[in-house]
Amino acid sequence: MAEEPAPISFARGAPSLDIIDVEGLKAAADRAFTNDPAGSFAYGTSVGYKPLRAWIAERHGVAEEQVLVTNGSMQADAFLFDTLVQPGDTVVVERPSYDRTLLSLKGRDADLQAVPLAEDGVDVEAMAALLAGGTKVSLAHLIPNFQNPAGYSLSGQKRRALVALAREYEFTIFEDDPYVELRFSGERQPTMLSLSTTGEVVYASSFSKTVCPGIRVGYLVGPAEVIATIAKLATGTYISPNMVAQSIVNEFVRGGSFDTSIATVKTALAERAERLCAGLREHIPDAQFVEPEGGYFLWVTLPENVDGDALFAAAAERGVQIVKGSDFLLDDAKNAIRLAYSGVTPAQIDEGVRRLAEAYRSL
Numbered sequence: 411m412a413e414e415p416a417p418i419s420f421a422r423g424a425p426s427l428d429i430i431d432v433e434g435l436k437a438a439a440d441r442a443f444t445n446d447p448a449g450s451f452a453y454g455t456s457v458g459y460k461p462l463r464a465w466i467a468e469r470h471g472v473a474e475e476q477v478l479v480t481n482g483s484m485q486a487d488a489f490l491f492d493t494l495v496q497p498g499d500t501v502v503v504e505r506p507s508y509d510r511t512l513l514s515l516k517g518r519d520a521d522l523q524a525v526p527l528a529e530d531g532v533d534v535e536a537m538a539a540l541l542a543g544g545t546k547v548s549l550a551h552l553i554p555n556f557q558n559p560a561g562y563s564l565s566g567q568k569r570r571a572l573v574a575l576a577r578e579y580e581f582t583i584f585e586d587d588p589y590v591e592l593r594f595s596g597e598r599q600p601t602m603l604s605l606s607t608t609g610e611v612v613y614a615s616s617f618s619k620t621v622c623p624g625i626r627v628g629y630l631v632g633p634a635e636v637i638a639t640i641a642k643l644a645t646g647t648y649i650s651p652n653m654v655a656q657s658i659v660n661e662f663v664r665g666g667s668f669d670t671s672i673a674t675v676k677t678a679l680a681e682r683a684e685r686l687c688a689g690l691r692e693h694i695p696d697a698q699f700v701e702p703e704g705g706y707f708l709w710v711t712l713p714e715n716v717d718g719d720a721l722f723a724a725a726a727e728r729g730v731q732i733v734k735g736s737d738f739l740l741d742d743a744k745n746a747i748r749l750a751y752s753g754v755t756p757a758q759i760d761e762g763v764r765r766l767a768e769a770y771r772s773l
């Protein structure tokens with residue numbers, strides 16, 4: 411019997427183990443348990459582990475009352491949607507957008523309006539036209555840096571225009587920003603949170619991509635009243651988030667491991683992204699994509715007659731996991747796929763692209 415090829419996953423938006431600072435985490439855990447056993451091992455309050463909350467507040471230049479630290483940013487998203495989205499509310503999402511967000515909003519019976527995403531971010535003119543046409547938007551979910559799934563980032567000019575639109579039409583921007591630290595080329599833009607002066611932005615980020623996803627620590631920053639409302643909801647949900655995890659992250663970020671860990675991750679991601687793009691250019695010349703400046707993902711558009719769902723199946727038969735582009739869309743387009751290069755080594759990328767090209771030719 412022929413041996414099955416070793417599986418290669420371009421599907422998971424998660425880092426490979428070799429770029430996680432295991433030693434730094436061990437040392438941070440040791441310091442957390444030695445320096446603050448009472449704070450680490452007791453129930454805390456729903457706002458999160460206070461020293462970490464203070465560190466996040468300082469980093470974003472906001473008051474501590476504006477920060478809530480959660481079990482991963484997915485939990486932050488869920489709290490925010492429960493607070494701000496009622497059934498039937500119109501919520502703007504990017505096209506394409508993160509599949510879990512789409513599912514979460516659909517599950518809350520939101521009326522989703524997908525606005526096209528360009529290489530420099532969401533189509534602001536289309537959004538302005540929607541608003542000017544009388545659609546009452548309550549929330550806009552935007553992933554400003556190295557968007558999941560497209561890998562694109564929002565330009566500075568568009569960030570300013572969006573904050574102005576939110577102010578004029580009185581909707582909340584949900585700035586979902588877990589990849590912000592992972593820029594390996596190009597210029598960093600200010601957060602919409604920092605550009606907003608009248609509380610129209612609620613910001614979320616995470617330590618999943620800079621420390622490790624298993625630690626499940628993320629956070630929200632927003633107007634103090636919104637955060638206070640969410641804190642009540644969080645108390646009723648879990649009393650407090652995971653204090654052990656948050657005290658470890660606190661030591662990790664304050665002890666100097668954070669910057670080293672980000673540098674390690676960025677160096678690896680830059681190499682992997684380059685390798686993936688080069689491999690695709692060589693083996694699947696039909697594939698269209700924008701070379702990423704950071705983050706985890708490459709959005710690959712194929713000729714219109716190519717069925718990405720069929721490619722998904724053909725790749726799986728060859729031991730390669732990808733995600734169908736259709737998972738990130740609300741319409742019927744199928745000619746795209748998402749490739750994550752975060753969890754694969756350069757050697758796996760070469761082999762994975764070779765197999766993907768074979769799958770592509772088989773269609």
Ligand SMILES: Cc1ncc(COP(=O)(O)O)c(C=O)c1O
Binds near residue numbers: 484558615616627
């Ligand atoms: C855009 C976006 N938001 C939120 C998350 C969830 O992150 P966390 O691990 O902090 O829950 C992800 C994870 O892939 C993501 O891509």
